[in-house]
Amino acid sequence: MSLNPIMRAIEHTDEQMLKVLIDYCIKCAKTHHPAYLTPVEQCLAQLLKNYPEIAANVFSSISYIPARNHEYVASHAICKPQDSLGGYKRAVFILRSQLPTIIPSSFFKNTTGDLQLGSEPRFPIKRNVQPPYNQRSGNLYVSPFQFSPIEPLIEDSEKTRLNPFSKRFHKDRRRSVITFIIKRDFFDNMAIAVILRFKWYTFGFKYWLRRFSLMLMFFILMMIITAKQISVSSVKKGEDPTSDEIAARYLPGWRPVFIVTIALGLMLCAYEIPPMFRSPITYFRTPLKWIDLAAYLSSVVGCFLFLKTAPGTIRDDTGIDGGPSQIWIMAFSILFLYLNM
Numbered sequence: 192m193s194l195n196p197i198m199r200a201i202e203h204t205d206e207q208m209l210k211v212l213i214d215y216c217i218k219c220a221k222t223h224h225p226a227y228l229t230p231v232e233q234c235l236a237q238l239l240k241n242y243p244e245i246a247a248n249v250f251s252s253i254s255y256i257p258a259r260n261h262e263y264v265a266s267h268a269i270c271k272p273q274d275s276l277g278g279y280k281r282a283v284f285i286l287r288s289q290l291p292t293i294i295p296s297s298f299f300k301n302t303t304g305d306l307q308l309g310s311e312p313r314f315p316i317k318r319n320v321q322p323p324y325n326q327r328s329g330n331l332y333v334s335p336f337q338f339s340p341i342e343p344l345i346e347d348s349e350k351t352r353l354n355p356f357s358k359r360f361h362k363d364r365r366r367s368v369i370t371f372i373i374k375r376d377f378f379d380n381m382a383i384a385v386i387l388r389f390k391w392y393t394f395g396f397k398y399w400l401r402r403f404s405l406m407l408m409f410f411i412l413m414m415i416i417t418a419k420q421i422s423v424s425s426v427k428k429g430e431d432p433t434s435d436e437i438a439a440r441y442l443p444g445w446r447p448v449f450i451v452t453i454a455l456g457l458m459l460c461a462y463e464i465p466p467m468f469r470s471p472i473t474y475f476r477t478p479l480k481w482i483d484l485a486a487y488l489s490s491v492v493g494c495f496l497f498l499k500t501a502p503g504t505i506r507d508d509t510g511i512d513g514g515p516s517q518i519w520i521m522a523f524s525i526l527f528l529y530l531n532m
Contacts (some may be wrong), residue, residue, distance in 0.1 A: 193239070194231065195233055195234060197209065197212050197213065197216075197230045197231060197233075197234045198233070198234050199238065199240070200212060201234060201237050201238070201241060204241075205282060206242065206245075209245065210245065210507065213231055213245065213249060214262055216230055216231050217249070217252045217253060219339070220520070228253060231249060231253075235249075247385050249383040250386065251385050251386070251388075268319060305375050307365050307416055320429075353448045354377065356477075402462065405455055405458055405459060406459065406531075406532075407525070408455055409452065409455040409459060409490070410528050410532060412451065412452045412455065412491050413450060413452060413521070413525060413528060414525065415448070416448065416449065416452065416494070416521065416523055417447065417521040417524075419442060420440075420442070420521060423436070423439050423440050423442065424440055427471050443498060444499075446498065448498060449494045449498050450498070452490065452491075452494050453491050453494045453495060453498075454492035456487050456488075456494070457491060459487045460484075460487045460488065460491070463483060463484060463487075465479070467480075482527055482530050482531055483531055485523075485527040486524065486528045486530070486531040488528035489520060489524040489527055490521075490524040490527075490528065492520065493520035493521045496520065497524055
């Protein structure tokens with residue numbers, strides 16, 4: 192008979208007692224010491240087989256338990272977040288750096304860091320745990336655990352780290368543990384799937400939905416504006432447009448729609464600023480980034496030029512007012528937006 196109380200609960204199929212014991216171990220691990228997870232760790236195989244839902248909840252709950260002792264990480268290095276994970280050529284787990292946020296937060300946001308090796312007296316770095324190759328050449332798994340027992344003078348909250356004003360006076364004191372991974376099969380397991388699902392439903396989905404909604408609204412408005420321009424600019428064959436038809440081509444009642452479209456386009460352009468300044472060479476080396484910029488900028492420029500026109504503008508080539516001539520810019524913007532979507 193096992194001396195592990197969790198194993199005893201599994202053997203007696205006492206699900207209620209099993210949940211109580213696991214919750215107790217997780218709570219004590221977070222408040223006292225990770226060693227309280229030892230009974231749970233010894234029964235993971237049985238939990239996955241007999242109680243997969245409880246096992247999934249266990250993985251979700253322990254994903255952010257502080258690691259107060261470096262011996263609980265097998266192959267690791269204690270690091271400080273400095274620049275950006277974009278510096279790594281083959282980083283395989285960069286979920287945080289791929290999540291869009293709204294300006295101005297994302298403009299000043301430090302993602303899960305281009306990590307620089309550091310050391311502290313309480314957490315000495317293990318020797319001979321990483322290969323001698325360049326740190327930037329390997330695949331990584333980044334665990335953003337804040338495990339320092341010393342509380343900083345300024346709270347390291349997400350709001351503090353993303354605030355553009357406090358960012359100038361507040362240095363990020365978080366520490367992270369990185370584990371070097373040889374094969375990507377490591378991520379094809381239940382633990383990683385549960386963590387990703389937890390992050391997605393906790394904060395990832397709302398960031399994605401926010402940017403997707405902006406993009407969808409921008410695309411719809413550009414389609415409507417272009418279709419309206421084409422409809423008011425078309426004339427019957429063999430007939431000259433009247434003065435009222437020419438005045439209607441300037442869409443006088445549609446000016447607020449153009450202003451909203453310009454605002455949405457500038458917001459989408461602002462999303463491109465952080466990765467552009469973080470790693471300009473990598474950013475402009477990607478052809479898709481050029482398409483994104485062309486889609487947003489051509490639309491914004493076309494709408495802005497349209498707002499500058501007014502009835503009574505005489506063309507140099509014809510000597511008459513034929514209406515605005517920015518339709519070709521809008522046509523290219525629709526093409527780039529289609530490629531962008």
